[in-house]
Every structure is written in structure tokens, then in C-alpha cells.
Amino acid sequence: MQTNTQKPGIGKVGTKIFRQQIFIPIAALLLLAIFNLIRDPSFYKITFGYNNLGDPVLSGSLINILDYGSELAILAIGMTLVTAASGGQDISVGAAMAISGSVVLRVLCGTNTRPETLQAPIIVAFLVSCVVAMLFGAFNGVLVAYFKIQPMVATLILFTAGRSIAAWINNNELPIISDPSFGYWGGFIPGIPIPTPFFIAVACMIIIALVLRFTNLGLYTQAVGINESSSKLNGLNPAFIKFLSFVILGLCVAVTGFIKVSRFSTINYSVIAKDIEMDAILAVALGGNPLGGGKFNISASIIGAYVIQFLTTTLYALKVPSDALPAYKAVVVIILVVLSTPIVREWLNNLWKKMKSKQIKEVA
């Protein structure tokens, strides 16, 4: 095909690709993939086996990425909306996950911290945690939208207090769920060898895609993020849109919090989902979304989330000591974030154009 098309044609396609917001996260994903392929092809080895419950499971680095990246991807959906609408970020995500996870355990355990049987259906526990997480989202939303507090400052409150609240919900005890069916959500459903979080993430992606398709959430959020004053004169209620974005993020937090506690069947208040908000914000930035609000692309954020997990897993595979990991990660992230800025994208674009025109001249 390519040999048949004319040179300028290719140039045009190239420019279009470079201009796409989604280009950088995809390119980063490919680069990481190629790097691992050259370094050690066994990175991609996927083995089939059985876990200690006797269920079939797939394991390997890629499965790992799909598993843990999915948590981040779900958070990235909510974080993208909050960023677009309010022009700021929610840094209380990790603490809020601790709260919602704690609520799940509390409902399942009832009064006993080590129950033999579940004290309530899992779905009830999940729904209660959704309500609680959305309420905390609403709390952040009210501070940002109606009291006009900077998002980072407003969410600092919950960031500071959240883990204590989480511990308080369970009287600072460590409940443990022994029922294996609770572990399915963060692990494997019997008979399905692919980790469940991936399916949950896919479900979230489908839901947000449908919401964006069948409501005006996307248009309203972008309009408010770009020009609040103008949105107001067009009949929108900017404060409510901002508030809504925080509530949606609350829902995402409940889902990921649920996955997290299901993984361990218990909770460690000070460690669970620690610093995950930073990865979620990074996913949004890596997706090329302006952190000052306005236009957004959720697909790019989701890919960004998987890129971050890919990177983390790659660094582990490289045997980087876990305490040095953040530093290595930071180096790669800064490169990716700089590359995904509009300035660099435009520059790459021009470079590509120049190269193409040179080629054409040489051919001529």
C-alpha cells in the first residue's frame, strides 16, 4: 500500500498521527514493548497454571500489567473528568480508596472482625461503599465548586484525614475475610484464567463510553473547563458540572477500593493504595490532557494508565530495587510528559514535515 501512495500522502498521514493526542501514550507503550522484546523476550512469557484454590490462572508480566493497570485505568477515567472540569486534581484518591475499602470490610464483617461467613451480600457491601465514596467525592466537589477552593487544597483535607477515617470505620482493627468468593473480584473467577480487575475496567470503559455517547457530559465538562463565564451565559451551571465530576471520581474510587480489598481480603490502612493518586494524575498527563482543564481524551488517559503500569513492571523485571524504583520511574515519566506537551507535539510535527520535504527533494 505504502509504496503505491505518493510521498506527500505519507507526509500528511504522518502529520495527522503526530497531532493526535493519543499518539504519545501509544508510542510510549510501543517503545516499552519493543525495549522489553529486545532486552529479554521471556518478559512476554505467559504461563498457564493453577492457583492455590485450584482455579486455572494465567500468569506473567503482561497479565500483571493488565491486572494492576486496570485499577489505575478506572481511576484515570474519573481523574480525567475532574481535571477537565475543575482545572485541578484530586489528591485524596488513595485515602478515599482506603475509606471505601474499609467500608466494604465493615459491612461484610459486621461486628466480628474474623467472621466465618459473610454478614452481608458482597453486592450490598459494594453499593454501600459506592455511596460513601460518592459522598466523600461530593464533599470535595462542594469545596471546589461552591466554595471555589483550589482542588489540590480542597482535597488535601481528605488526603490528610482519610486514612484515619478508614481506620476508625473498623475501630482500628484488621478484619480478614475468609470467604473465597470475596477474593474473586481482585483475583480470578473460577474457570476464567484472566484477572477479574481487567473485566471490571472494561466494564467501566464501556459505561463511560456510553455515558459520553448518550449524554452531554463531554461537551459540558469541556465547555466549563475552557470558559466558565461563557458556559454560564449559555445556560450551563459550571459549579454543578464540577461537583458532578468529583462525584463520578468518587464512584471510580469505590470500584478500585473494592478491587484492592478483594485482592488481599484485608486492609492495611496506612499502606493501601498509597500514592496511587499521583499515578492517576500522571496517567491523565501522559494521555496529553492539559492539567489546566478543558479538552480531554479519556482513551488517552486509560492508555496512559497502562503505560505507567507497564513501566513499573518493566523496572521490576530489570531488578531495580523497590526503594530506587520511584527515581527511575520519575526519569521516564518526565520524558514522556514533556513529549506529550502540545509544544513538543507541534515541534515533532514540524520536524516530520521538514524531513518529508527533504526526502521529496532528494527523490526529485
Add this chain to the structure above:
Amino acid sequence: MLIRTFVPRFFIKIKGVNTLVKDKSVLEMRNIHKSFPGVRALQGVDFTLCEGEIHALMGENGAGKSTLIKVLTGVYGKDEGQIFLKGTDNEVSIHSPQDAQRLGISTVYQEITLCPNLSVAENMYIGRTEGIGQNWKKMNRDADKILQSLDIPAKSTQQLASCSIAVQQMVAIARAVDMDCKVLILDEPTSSLDEQEVAKLFKLMRELKAKGVGIIFVTHFLDQVYEVCDKITVLRDGQLVGEYEIKELPRVQLVSKMLGKDLDDMSDIRSESATYDKEDASTLVFEANELVSDAGIKPFDFYIKKGEVNGFTGLLGSGRSECVRAIFGADRVLGGTVKKNGKTVKITKPLDAMKNGIAYLPEDRKVDGIVGDLSVRENIILALQVLKGFFKPFSKAETYKFAEEYIKLLGIKTASADTPIKSLSGGNQQKAILARWLLMNPEYLILDEPTRGIDVGTKVDIQKLVLKLASEGMSVTFISSETDEMLRTCSRLIVMRDRKVVGELSGDDLSQNKIMSTIAGGGRE
């Protein structure tokens, strides 16, 4: 009509003299030039201020008032020209606001620039104490003395925030006075004050005047100028129009000088709009009674008939936009009723107005109009989409159809419907915003300065469009700073001055002369 000849030109241009010309003047600015990229903000402006004089600096938007003030206070450097002050033999150079303050030029801005959480005395002496120690008793005593001598109703130990805005403004003035200022610049100090507060401020200004301070008073309230000032300097488009004694310059003349239209050679452009003034169009569509918003306008009555084009006219800041914003619910409505076809409707937010068929094209296109990063298509469908509802988005195909239709209809020059609106020229942005509201098919369209900053061709297009829409039965309110334009399109004009409606003109009264005399108030003389 011959008034102009009675106005003696007090201003005398003197070149090549390096000291103050008049004994009594405290400040002389000569031949000041200042350019910004693409704009010549000041072109050879002269300004003279005498001792014990209140001197109004007048001009419309972009006339160069604030640039001149900023050159004088050292915020901007001047490109050319000289500034002389009393007591200095040579030209002074002012490079920073600190320089200006040291030379005795103090400025009080519209927004209070003091610290509200400190005491009155602290505010008066902040940044002026010498050494490390601070004699608080003495400071408070001194402050009280000054406050008393200026008759300012405040105590030195009182927290500034607990004073009214007017008193805060006076404290700012007291601070300036105490710093031994020779020249006091008051930049729109009265815009956030009520009448009594203004009266207090004027009393203080007169006292300072008696003490020999030269005051430059920047305001857009004509009544206030005539109440308190001695002289007026008028600027227009960065050029000096002239300096006049207040007694020698009737209001009408002042308005005509500010707008740049002489009463004599203003030919009456009888509007063609009479032809559109249909006889059967007598039904009132919208009616407002005693409507008032939090934007500082006086309560006003208003009505518009079916197929009528009316307009609000008045100088900048006279409250034109605030009136229509109140009708649209864009500012917080504090009182009054709005009736649609005789029935009372409740409009508290823009969405209410839109549901009642009102569309509003705002004055500031960049700030209130366009949603810059969104495409032309999204910008065009925005209002109709919001009206349709959150859960009922248009399909992509529908939005393209709407956008393409209006891009063609209004001749919007854009690469495609998906181009971000911010990359379009001003005129085309404006057309896209107009398309947004026309798509809503409103009964009543409010256009606030739709032609500002756009090319002549588009201006004419928009005027024609307005008349066409009206002939099809749409009611339109048209606001423009250019009176020609208003006369060409409107069949009835509501005249505003100092934030209240002062008159209404229609039929034979629609002429430049009549508009100006109504704006100025007090009749033709």
C-alpha cells in the same frame, strides 16, 4: 450649533522650554508618546495640572487615559516626551511606582490596594517606617491627627475591613496625602460607592484642593465631573483633543469631543429602519418593570415589541450592558418583574431566559462568548444543546448539519466545522456566536456590541441581518458604541447615563444631536 466657537482653547502648546511654564502648575507632561505592539496608545499628548485644581481626564475606551496615568506613575516607561514637576528644575524621570511616590505623585485606584486585615494606622504607615523600632502610640496619634484634619470618620486602631468602602478609599487618600503628595491621581474612585459616599469623597477632595494639592480625577460619570472638577482634558484615540475650563465646556460639547463627532457636521442619517417598523407590530413581547441587578444599575423599565429593533445607548460604563444582562439573568437579579406576552415569567439565570426564547450575545466575545478550544461546530450548537437537555445529545450528523448550514448562511470563514474557534478571526468568531443564538430561533435577540473589533464588511452584514430578522418578526435589542450604527438599525433608543435610564428617543428624535444632548443631560445648552 455655534457653541464650539465660544470655547476658548486654553491649551497653549509651548515647545523647547525646559522649566515649568506657569507658576501655578505642579505637573506638566509634554508631547508624551507611547506605543505598544500594533497600537499607538499615546501620540504627543500634553497635560498640565495646577496647584489646588481638580482636573478631570476624560475619554472613551481606548482613548489613552489609563496609559497616560500609567506613564505618569511609572508603570510604563514613555517612548518620548518630558515630564516636569514643581520644585524640580529639570525634567524628571519616573521608572517605577516607587519613583513616582518619592516625587510626590500618589495614586488611589478603583480597587482598594490596602491590607484589609490591618488597622487604619498600620495601613497609613506600612512600608514607611524607618529603622526597626516602631512607636505604635505615636503612629496611632499621628494617624488620628491626619484623619481628623481630613474629617475622615475612622479611628486609627480600627481594622480597615470594618470601614465602608468609601472610608477605605479615604484612608488610601489620607495615606497619599500624608506622604506629602503634590499630585493625587484618583482612578475611577467612585464606581463602587453610593451617592452619600461619593458626597463624602468629594468633600475630602475639595479640602485637599484647598490645601493646594493637584488632583487628577479619572471617571466616566459626567455628573460627578461637573460637580467637582475645575478643568477637563479630553483624550481620544491616543491624541489630545483639548484642555477646557469646566464652565466653558457644556456637557453636549464634552460628549461630542469624547465621541469625536462635532455637533455641526453630524449629518442626520435617517434610518431605513422606519420601513421595517410595521404597523401591526404593536404587541409587547417582553416587558420589564423596576428591574434591578447586583451590577449597580438603578431600577429600570423596559419593553420590546414584536419585530422591533431597539437599543441602549450611553457612554461606556453607563450601564447599557448591565441592563440587558439583567433581562437575560446573567447578573443576579435583585428585584423587579419581567413579563412575556403579558404573563409574568421568572428569570433568575440564563437558562430561564433561554427557555423563554431570549438569546444574548455578550459584549466581551473572548471572555463571555467563545469557548476557545472547542470547534466551531461545538460552539454553534452549544446553546441549543443546553436547551435540549443533558440526556438528549444531538447526533454527530445533526451537529454537522446545523454547523454547515450556519457557516454557509452567515458566511463564516473557517477551514472546517471542526476547526477550534479560537483560530478564527474576530469577525468570524462573532458570526459563529451569532449562529449559536440564531440556531436557537429566539423570539428576542439581545446583541451587545456585536460589531466591536470586527471588519467593516462584517459589520454591515450583521446590521443587515438584524434588520432582516426583525422584518421576520424577531425582536432585537442592539447595543453599539457607534451611534451611526444604532441610528441605522434601531427604531427606538433608550438613553442611559450614570447607570440609569435618562430618556427614550424614537421617530424624529433619532439623531446624533438629540442622542448626545440626552446623554449629556440638561438639554441642548
